[in-house]
Amino acid sequence: xxxxxxxxIGILYAGGVYxxxxxxxxxxxxxxxxxxxxxxxxxxxxxxxxxxxxAFIAEGKETVDLATISDPLPxxxxxxxxxxxxxxxxxxxxxxxxxFEVTETHDLDQLSKTDQK
Amino acid sequence: xxxxxxxxxxPFTFIILAxxxxxxxxxxxxxxxxxxxxxxxxxxxxxxxxNAGMLKTQMGSWxxxxxxxxxxDRFSAFMIFISAIVFLAVTLYSIQSIDKxxxxxxxxxxxxxxxxxxxxxxxxxxxxxxxxxFEVMLMSSFxxxxxxxxxxxxxxxxxxxxxxxISSFFFVAxxxxxxxxxxxxxxxxxxxxxxxxxxxxxxxxxxxxLLLVGFAIKGALFPFxxxxxxxxHTPPPAVSALFAGLLTKVGIYSLIRIYTLxxxxxxxxxxxxxxxxxxxxxxxxxxxxxxxxxxxKILSFHIISQVGYVIIGLAFYTISGLAAAIFxxxxxxxxxxxxxxxxxxxxxxxxxxxxxxxxxxxNKHTLWGxxxxxxxFSLAGLPPLSGFAGKYLIIKAGIESNQIIVAMVALxxxxxxxxxxxxxxIEVFWKNTKNEKNDSxxxxxxxxxxxxxxxxxxxxxxxxxxxMGVWAKPIAEFCETAATDLLNNQKYINFVLG
Numbered sequence: 173x174x175x176x177x178x179x180x181i182g183i184l185y186a187g188g189v190y191x192x193x194x195x196x197x198x199x200x201x202x203x204x205x206x207x208x209x210x211x212x213x214x215x216x217x218x219x220x221x222x223x224x225x226x227a228f229i230a231e232g233k234e235t236v237d238l239a240t241i242s243d244p245l246p247x248x249x250x251x252x253x254x255x256x257x258x259x260x261x262x263x264x265x266x267x268x269x270x271x272f273e274v275t276e277t278h279d280l281d282q283l284s285k286t287d288q289k
Numbered sequence: 290x291x292x293x294x295x296x297x298x299x300p301f302t303f304i305i306l307a308x309x310x311x312x313x314x315x316x317x318x319x320x321x322x323x324x325x326x327x328x329x330x331x332x333x334x335x336x337x338x339x340n341a342g343m344l345k346t347q348m349g350s351w352x353x354x355x356x357x358x359x360x361x362d363r364f365s366a367f368m369i370f371i372s373a374i375v376f377l378a379v380t381l382y383s384i385q386s387i388d389k390x391x392x393x394x395x396x397x398x399x400x401x402x403x404x405x406x407x408x409x410x411x412x413x414x415x416x417x418x419x420x421x422x423f424e425v426m427l428m429s430s431f432x433x434x435x436x437x438x439x440x441x442x443x444x445x446x447x448x449x450x451x452x453x454x455i456s457s458f459f460f461v462a463x464x465x466x467x468x469x470x471x472x473x474x475x476x477x478x479x480x481x482x483x484x485x486x487x488x489x490x491x492x493x494x495x496x497x498x499l500l501l502v503g504f505a506i507k508g509a510l511f512p513f514x515x516x517x518x519x520x521x522h523t524p525p526p527a528v529s530a531l532f533a534g535l536l537t538k539v540g541i542y543s544l545i546r547i548y549t550l551x552x553x554x555x556x557x558x559x560x561x562x563x564x565x566x567x568x569x570x571x572x573x574x575x576x577x578x579x580x581x582x583x584x585x586k587i588l589s590f591h592i593i594s595q596v597g598y599v600i601i602g603l604a605f606y607t608i609s610g611l612a613a614a615i616f617x618x619x620x621x622x623x624x625x626x627x628x629x630x631x632x633x634x635x636x637x638x639x640x641x642x643x644x645x646x647x648x649x650x651x652n653k654h655t656l657w658g659x660x661x662x663x664x665x666f667s668l669a670g671l672p673p674l675s676g677f678a679g680k681y682l683i684i685k686a687g688i689e690s691n692q693i694i695v696a697m698v699a700l701x702x703x704x705x706x707x708x709x710x711x712x713x714x715i716e717v718f719w720k721n722t723k724n725e726k727n728d729s730x731x732x733x734x735x736x737x738x739x740x741x742x743x744x745x746x747x748x749x750x751x752x753x754x755x756x757m758g759v760w761a762k763p764i765a766e767f768c769e770t771a772a773t774d775l776l777n778n779q780k781y782i783n784f785v786l787g
Contacts, residue, residue: 192455197447204454211458211465218469246468249417253461256424263428264450267435271443283444 177217184210196278197271201264208257212250219246291346292334293359293412296369299326300405307398317384320397324377327404331366331373338366339767342774343784345414353786354478358414360785363771364615365411368542371619372411374753375534375626376404382630382746383527386637391437391525399436400531402429410539414785416464417474419543423460423507427453430536434524445523452516456506463499470496476550477785480778483551494555500547501559507540510600511569514593518577521592522585522642526633529585533592534626538618541599545614548603549775556606564604568698571597575705584632584642584717587709588625591668594702595621601699602683605690611772613682616765620667620675620757627664627750631657634743635717644713648720656744658718663751665714667758669707675754678761 184206191203220243227244229236275282303323310316338344338361345360347353361369380400387396406426413419431453435446468474471482506513517537521529552559574594581587599621602614634657635650636642651658667674670681680703687696757764774780 192451200451204451207455207458211462214462215465215468218465220469245474246465249465249468252417252421256421259428260431260454263431264454267431267443267446267450270435270438271447274438274440274443283447 173221174217177213177221181210181213181217184213195280197268197280198278200280201268204264205257205261208253208260212253212257215246215250215253219243219249291344291359292330292337293344293346293361294348295330296327296334296408296412297405299323299330300401300408304398304401304405307395307401313389313392316392316395316397320380320400321384323401323404324373324380327408328373328377331370334361335366335370338363343781345785354473354475357418358475358477358785359412360414360477360781361412362774362781363767364542364545364775367615367619367767367771368411368538369408371622372404372407372535372538374749375531375622376400376407378630378746378750379527379531379534379626380746381749382530382633382743385740385742386527386633387525394436396433396436399429399433402426403433403531403535405429407535407539411542414477415475416467416479416547419476420457420460420464423539423543424457426536426539427457430532433528434520434532436528437525439523441523445520449516449520452506456503456513459499459506460503463496463503466496466499475785476546477782480550481782481786483554497552497555501544501552504540504544504547505566507537508544508596508600509537509540509570509593510596511566511573511593514570514574517592518586518589521589522583526585526629526636529589530626530629530633533588533629534622537592537596538622541596541618544600545603545611545775549611550778550781553606560604560606563600564692564695567597567600567604568695569597570594570600571702572698575702575709579705579709579712581709582644584635584644584647584713585629587713588628588632591706591709592625594706595625595668597702598680598683598699601692601695602686605686605692606776607686607690608769608772608776609682609689610686611775612765612769613679613686615768615771616682616761617679619764619768620679620754623750623753623757624664624667624674624676627660627747627754628668630743630747630750631661631664634740634747637740644716647717648722649718651718657747660744660747660751661718662714663754665710666707667754669710670703671707673755673758675757675761678758678765682765 188203188206188210191199191206194200222242224242225240227236227241272278300323303319306319307316310319334344343360343362345358348357348359383396403426406422406429409422409425410419413422431446431450434449435442471479473479473482509517521532571594574590574597578587578590578594581590599614599618602610602617632642635647639647641647663674667676670676680699684696684699687699
């Protein structure tokens, strides 16, 4: 399972980087989303994946059996990261929309007016 | 009840308050109140930390490695204090410099967000918490940089946004892998675990490299600085001043924090890398700055160059080197912000920042000329201003740790800085402009608008620069104690976990 997920993350990263390097701004933004998800999966993978139960303390017990649960913290981290990337996604799409209204272009090469010469 | 959470709660309360207020004047007053409150708070924390050494709060009373820890040592307190000065000055400046339309649309709300993020990053004792504060800061800065939606601004913000998001991915992937390996997110606990491992099996520990790259992009270090000069000159000047003063410095702060806590175990690998990143940032930043002909672009490139100084101070990894780095960081936040504030005034007066079209400012606006002189020549490192003390400390630390060549490079970079500051000075303030007619029109316009708040803000910063230069010794001694604490990280670990 780890191997499959690792390869999958690798493919996501490759696709994300490919999209980020495209000329169209929309594709760059899609690439950002793909990269964000690949990063979330990395946290998930690094936290250790195994077939196991929830991290709840069973009724009448003081502690939880570590062998039967999976670490809940990476999941909490991913949840935070997903929320943050959702906010950013909404913002970046709005920005793109506004940019298109002002300049009527999708082309990243048109963004050269603020560059250094 | 500890005082540390107030650094976050106070700006947050003001964010909520700002949502309910629609009157521009009350909004302005509110932001000044926040600036002053935050300054008082920062001063109080600095005073406590100066005596006690460190302060901590365990959020929700969970013990250290499990809960979220807020911790302020001398370094954090110093940074919080300096950023409070910068925030106060920029707020005061914005009241007059930002146009009504932006003020009405809650411009200040997002500066509160930046303050909250910056304060939070400085006191975060937990690496994921640090990431969250980075995001708070970044989200506010994304909005501020595109606020108003002018064409150049939108272009700049797309570049700023994409590159900063990529740096966040590096950062958060690094955190994930680090957690998978070490099983902890608390900085002190991580440091303890790293010190127990001893020699790491792999020198190229991927999570640390990811973290370093993330911070290097945020801090605009050598191969990762391209977003900065492409975007910092596009938003309104007050926003650039705020960004120049606070944002990159938080990246550098985090780098120093991570480096002194656990990266230093592999210093034979990291020190040369950091040193070279510092040297190249310094040299490339200053050389590209000399080729620019726009006031704010020159200053933007100088941010990169000045960050290089801080980083070489870190790379020496001695007490004097780190002390110099901390001092320089503080000096740079003040001087850079003030230089941007003057640039903003010039822009307002002449409606351009191209050096070729400017000139003759000193005759008509002597006070602004003096204010620019103070910040520019403090950046260049002339005594008795703060830059002199900062550069002196860096170069002295370099010589002490037998890095003579690096010290020489730092001296030469100082010379180039002086050159480009002189260039701005001559082109903007001394050069005689030919078309008189245009000038008289401008003068009538400017008489109608006295720049009370703007000039007060700039004077506050200029005075802080002078104070930091003239009373450099006590401040440098404070930085030295801070550096000793940083190097002796056992103290930090014991304090947080104990």
